[in-house]
Amino acid sequence: MILLCGIPTESPLAMVRKALDGSGEHYLLLNQRQFSVMDIILEIADGRSTGRLRVNGDSYPLEEFTAIFTRLMDYRFLPELKDQPDGSPQRQLCRNLLDTLNRWAEVAPARVVNRTAAMGSNFSKPFQAQLIRRFGFEIPETLITNDPELVKAFRARHQRIIYKSISGVRSIVQTFNDRDMERLENIRWCPTQFQAFVEGTNVRVHTVGHETFATAITTDATDYRYAHRQGGNHAKLRAVELSDDLAQRCLELSEGLGLAFAGIDLKVTHDNRAYCFEVNPSPAFSYYEAHTGQPIARAVAAYLAGE
Amino acid sequence: MSWLFALPMPVINRADAQGLCGAWRHISEWVWLAGRAGLPTPLYSQKSTDRIDETVEIRRLHPVGTPTITAIVVGERVFGPHLPSRILAGCLRLAQLAKAGLLGIEFAASASENGWTFAGATPMPDLRVGGEPLLNALAEELF
Numbered sequence: 001m002i003l004l005c006g007i008p009t010e011s012p013l014a015m016v017r018k019a020l021d022g023s024g025e026h027y028l029l030l031n032q033r034q035f036s037v038m039d040i041i042l043e044i045a046d047g048r049s050t051g052r053l054r055v056n057g058d059s060y061p062l063e064e065f066t067a068i069f070t071r072l073m074d075y076r077f078l079p080e081l082k083d084q085p086d087g088s089p090q091r092q093l094c095r096n097l098l099d100t101l102n103r104w105a106e107v108a109p110a111r112v113v114n115r116t117a118a119m120g121s122n123f124s125k126p127f128q129a130q131l132i133r134r135f136g137f138e139i140p141e142t143l144i145t146n147d148p149e150l151v152k153a154f155r156a157r158h159q160r161i162i163y164k165s166i167s168g169v170r171s172i173v174q175t176f177n178d179r180d181m182e183r184l185e186n187i188r189w190c191p192t193q194f195q196a197f198v199e200g201t202n203v204r205v206h207t208v209g210h211e212t213f214a215t216a217i218t219t220d221a222t223d224y225r226y227a228h229r230q231g232g233n234h235a236k237l238r239a240v241e242l243s244d245d246l247a248q249r250c251l252e253l254s255e256g257l258g259l260a261f262a263g264i265d266l267k268v269t270h271d272n273r274a275y276c277f278e279v280n281p282s283p284a285f286s287y288y289e290a291h292t293g294q295p296i297a298r299a300v301a302a303y304l305a306g307e
Numbered sequence: 308m309s310w311l312f313a314l315p316m317p318v319i320n321r322a323d324a325q326g327l328c329g330a331w332r333h334i335s336e337w338v339w340l341a342g343r344a345g346l347p348t349p350l351y352s353q354k355s356t357d358r359i360d361e362t363v364e365i366r367r368l369h370p371v372g373t374p375t376i377t378a379i380v381v382g383e384r385v386f387g388p389h390l391p392s393r394i395l396a397g398c399l400r401l402a403q404l405a406k407a408g409l410l411g412i413e414f415a416a417s418a419s420e421n422g423w424t425f426a427g428a429t430p431m432p433d434l435r436v437g438g439e440p441l442l443n444a445l446a447e448e449l450f
Contacts, residue, residue, distance in 0.1 A: 039355045047339055048342065103336070107336060127322075
């Protein structure tokens with residue numbers, strides 16, 4: 001049986017669920033917002049995990065789950081806990097439930113999309129960039145600093161540079177302009193990542209098991225996810241084929257990071273050099289599938305089903 | 308963390324997304340790995356109804372105050388108490404599984420061989436346990 005964890009209306013989870021319905025696979029949907037009707041026991045002995053998950057009075061041995069797809073959100077932001085004070089029994093129950101689920105997923109002999117430890121590299125972009133480089137991808141020249149003078153010199157050398165956060169917290173990638181120069185002193189309190197701008201085509205590659213789905217994005221914005229906000233037209237997405245070599249490198253990168261499912265952000269230059277900016281371990285693939293019709297959810301469902 | 312990871316020289320327990328001196332694992336993962344390494348482990352149990360707040364308190368395999376003995380693995384060598392061969396092999400295997408060049412492994416103390424029960428592990432052990440031989444081994448790994 002497959003376990004789906006998260007909020008059922010969240011698009012990626014809903015799409016994987018629909019794909020599983022279509023293929024007739026047996027699954028259990030664990031609605032995170034209904035945590036008060038669930039409990040879980042995890043036991044580990046001799047290197048083997050066992051236990052049981054109970055939902056609405058129905059009990060499921062943990063050993064029966066052969067795959068886990070998790071899109072769990074930070075429990076502190078659940079509407080059900082909005083009015084609960086810190087340390088309330090409800091908050092504690094929810095936290096302990098998610099913690100026990102996560103602990104089990106880390107050691108379960110199942111296909112897990114994705115394990116927390118494997119997702120860790122995305123918490124620091126410069127750390128992940130070093131891992132990415134090992135798999136043959138180019139990384140734009142990068143400066144991480146809180147020294148405005150170094151940024152000025154970096155800009156003078158590269159002419160066009162972009163900036164973004166260092167952490168895994170989503171930030172909007174921006175082109176550094178003259179207005180930013182006026183507030184550059186602010187970085188003294190917030191080390192920031194600057195990179196040489198790379199000309200080329202944005203390509204998002206989703207890897208699922210041994211499959212790849214590549215989407216090219218045409219945009220005049222620095223960050224295509226926020227193309228309209230950055231004053232341009234909406235980004236245009238289209239499915240593209242990767243060369244065998246690039247597809248293989250993407251698969252090796254995901255596997256090397258321990259990710260069964262990943263969203264790899266590339267920029268492919270006119271002379272076919274592939275720069276990699278980031279590997280997202282919990283990709284919101286629904287945006288790409290909705291625009292291109294690429295069967296990513298179906299591939300995730302097939303992977304969970306053991307295919 | 309990124310800088311530590313990038314250092315070109317030999318580093319024992321290179322920085323990892325889970326910790327600055329190698330992966331800092333939860334006790335559930337340590338006991339799982341220890342079992343896979345062939346070390347005797349106690350039953351680990353965790354329930355969503357447990358009354359424990361892990362933001363302020365850590366889970367333990369044995370009650371607070373249980374006497375423990377620590378062995379330290381450096382590369383292919385084990386320092387600390389004299390260990391039965393099966394336990395010694397388990398320590399080395401655990402360090403391999405954990406990808407740790409330096410690993411402290413705690414056992415609940417007991418007089419008999421069968422009493423060696425895994426109690427925890429850390430990539431940042433108290434080096435005093437191994438004395439001069441341990442320091443020499445570390446130096447060999449680094450230079």
